[in-house]
Amino acid sequence: MAPVITALDSTVFTGLQENNSDICTLEATVVTGLEDVAQQECREKLGAPCTVARGRIFIDIELHRVPEVLKLRSVDNVNIILKMVQSFGFPSEREQCFEKLYKFAETVDWRKGMKVWKEIFHYSDDPIKEIKTLQNDYAKPRPELDLKSLKASSEIINQLPQSILPEHLKTGGHNSVPEVNNTGIGLTEQKTPVGDNNTSDAVGPKFRVTCNRTGSSHKFGSPEAARQFGAGVNEMFGWPVSLSKFDLEILLYIDTEFVYVAVCLTREPMFKRNLSHFGPTNLRATTCYNMIRLASPKPGDIIVDPMCGGATIPMEGCLTYSNSMHIGGDNFGQAVKRSRENIENLLKKGKSMPIDVAQWDATKLPFRDQSVDVIVSDLPFGKRLGSKIDNRVLYYRSLVEMARVTRPETGRAILLTQDRNSMLKNIKRVPMLWRSSASRTVNIGGLTAVIYILQRTSLCPDPIIMAEKKSNSIIDETSQASASS
Amino acid sequence: MKLITHNMLTSKAIKNVKEGFPLRIQADEVRNVDIEFDREFISRMIPKLDWNALIFAAQCVGHQEDLPETLPEGYDNDDELLKKLHHILLEVEVINGCLECPETHRKFPISNGIPNMLLNEDEV
Numbered sequence: 001m002a003p004v005i006t007a008l009d010s011t012v013f014t015g016l017q018e019n020n021s022d023i024c025t026l027e028a029t030v031v032t033g034l035e036d037v038a039q040q041e042c043r044e045k046l047g048a049p050c051t052v053a054r055g056r057i058f059i060d061i062e063l064h065r066v067p068e069v070l071k072l073r074s075v076d077n078v079n080i081i082l083k084m085v086q087s088f089g090f091p092s093e094r095e096q097c098f099e100k101l102y103k104f105a106e107t108v109d110w111r112k113g114m115k116v117w118k119e120i121f122h123y124s125d126d127p128i129k130e131i132k133t134l135q136n137d138y139a140k141p142r143p144e145l146d147l148k149s150l151k152a153s154s155e156i157i158n159q160l161p162q163s164i165l166p167e168h169l170k171t172g173g174h175n176s177v178p179e180v181n182n183t184g185i186g187l188t189e190q191k192t193p194v195g196d197n198n199t200s201d202a203v204g205p206k207f208r209v210t211c212n213r214t215g216s217s218h219k220f221g222s223p224e225a226a227r228q229f230g231a232g233v234n235e236m237f238g239w240p241v242s243l244s245k246f247d248l249e250i251l252l253y254i255d256t257e258f259v260y261v262a263v264c265l266t267r268e269p270m271f272k273r274n275l276s277h278f279g280p281t282n283l284r285a286t287t288c289y290n291m292i293r294l295a296s297p298k299p300g301d302i303i304v305d306p307m308c309g310g311a312t313i314p315m316e317g318c319l320t321y322s323n324s325m326h327i328g329g330d331n332f333g334q335a336v337k338r339s340r341e342n343i344e345n346l347l348k349k350g351k352s353m354p355i356d357v358a359q360w361d362a363t364k365l366p367f368r369d370q371s372v373d374v375i376v377s378d379l380p381f382g383k384r385l386g387s388k389i390d391n392r393v394l395y396y397r398s399l400v401e402m403a404r405v406t407r408p409e410t411g412r413a414i415l416l417t418q419d420r421n422s423m424l425k426n427i428k429r430v431p432m433l434w435r436s437s438a439s440r441t442v443n444i445g446g447l448t449a450v451i452y453i454l455q456r457t458s459l460c461p462d463p464i465i466m467a468e469k470k471s472n473s474i475i476d477e478t479s480q481a482s483a484s485s
Numbered sequence: 486m487k488l489i490t491h492n493m494l495t496s497k498a499i500k501n502v503k504e505g506f507p508l509r510i511q512a513d514e515v516r517n518v519d520i521e522f523d524r525e526f527i528s529r530m531i532p533k534l535d536w537n538a539l540i541f542a543a544q545c546v547g548h549q550e551d552l553p554e555t556l557p558e559g560y561d562n563d564d565e566l567l568k569k570l571h572h573i574l575l576e577v578e579v580i581n582g583c584l585e586c587p588e589t590h591r592k593f594p595i596s597n598g599i600p601n602m603l604l605n606e607d608e609v
Binding site: 298299300302322323324325327329331333336337340347351352353354356357358359360361364365366367368371372 | 486487489493494495496506519520521526528529530575576597598599600601602603609
């Protein structure tokens with residue numbers, strides 16, 4: 001398991017050193033448990049130094065090579081790190097935390113990150129025009145300010161949102177009922193970029209700040225932290241804020257005392273790249289890639305997904321390993337149709353690919369013996385699809401069937417499931433067919449799933465022995481399952 | 486369905502069927518697609534193929550394209566043959582039609598390019 005992020009030493013990143021204007025540090029997120037696979041891809045394709053932390057990898061790379069990182073197949077999102085602080089030193093008072101976060105915007109080196117961002121998004125203008133220094137009096141309580149006694153000519157009124165102004169200040173009406181008594185709120189709102197009060201002089205990219213916060217000791221929530229930091233950014237550059245239609249997304253990551261600021265370089269997560277027709281359970285394209293990578297396909301290999309659903313795995317496979325044949329199948333007609341539609345949609349974008357789909361029963365594959373090199377499959381977890389009771393029989397039968405169709409010794413299977421009990425029990429039942437070489441725990445949409453990497457032994461399944469074994473050892477389970485199915 | 490897939494398919498899951506191979510293709514609609522030629526892919530794929538089944542499949546879809554009766558020696562240096570095989574294996578797709586078991590003559594429909602190899606419970 002990769003180390004947690006707080007254990008990182010930020011001085012190892014050359015891209016974060018102050019006088020280094022050629023190299024930047026990128027963060028690429030990846031499904032937890034597969035960080036080393038992404039690291040391997042990164043080293044292989046980019047040859048760049050790469051550090052892993054839980055759920056992400058950090059890459060130091062020259063500025064002009066950033067587009068290459070965006071072509072990696074194993075990572076979900078790519079962000080450029082602007083600043084990383086190992087011990088932020090959050091004050092004990094809430095207001096002081098806000099002030100510190102607000103002022104934190106000034107300590108960040110924005111120029112390099114914004115240069116890369118501008119290139120990637122083809123933003124026409126230079127986003128950084130002039131930089132205002134942040135005032136020191138932020139969040140200082142001003143008890144002397146009383147909305148009730150404010151004069152209509154006061155300059156402060158222009159900076160306050162309309163909604164909190166007392167009636168007599170709004171349109172010159174003389175209703176003296178004050179709506180807000182707490183002046184403190186009014187002042188924090190004043191600096192808040194959410195609102196229309198500062199759009200008139202706002203130029204540059206519309207931006208938002210997204211905060212991810214971990215840790216229980218903070219005196220504030222992540223939206224508040226994002227707001228305070230955003231206020232600083234807004235004050236410095238005068239960029240307008242838009243939470244939903246933004247050009248620029250700034251990430252603020254806080255894990256207890258560990259803080260970093262990054263700019264998002266991917267418009268939407270890269271795992272959405274292939275699918276057009278969705279089913280009840282879709283694996284991320286990036287996870288598919290990582291699984292196929294674990295199988296290390298060779299040219300001319302035949303790769304089969306016996307339970308392919310919407311063909312996510314074969315599709316990602318044919319795009320990344322186009323010198324192997326990818327075949328997917330499912331017993332559910334709707335899923336096979338969806339596969340076809342997904343593939344058609346994908347092929348519209350370019351040339352045809354070595355991919356095929358069929359409808360079949362995974363426990364009775366219509367393949368000749370020993371005709372397949374690799375099996376890569378996302379098995380039904382028994383949660384949203386299938387049931388845990390069915391899995392006990394299904395996993396056993398499909399393991400035997402997979403062993404029949406794969407080549408002895410060289411054949412391998414990469415299987416993902418959340419139903420660890422069934423899988424472990426059934427792998428133990430077929431030690432003469434499959435050798436379990438490794439397994440890794442991954443986080444699939446919040447579920448703890450496991451990827452099993454199995455290697456074929458030199459033995460071939462004897463249909464008679466297997467059938468006998470089946471009838472002896474799992475007779476109780478079979479009857480149970482057939483009754484339920 | 487591409488012919489490379491056909492080269493692996495069998496109907497031997499049916500009760501009392503021994504080989505179930507090769508399946509006869511009845512092609513009602515065939516489509517040609519365009520795939521990048523990859524020399525290594527094809528030459529490594531050839532030893533995995535059942536040559537007779539390939540000739541048979543090519544005949545069924547009317548694409549025999551003068552393939553030799555047996556796989557010649559030194560095929561991996563014969564660019565012309567490799568390109569022909571590339572076309573036959575990957576670029577010819579059966580869109581509609583059916584596959585037929587050589588022993589029981591059970592038919593597996595192919596619709597929209599997808600062969601349906603599912604069997605009824607009484608057949609296995």
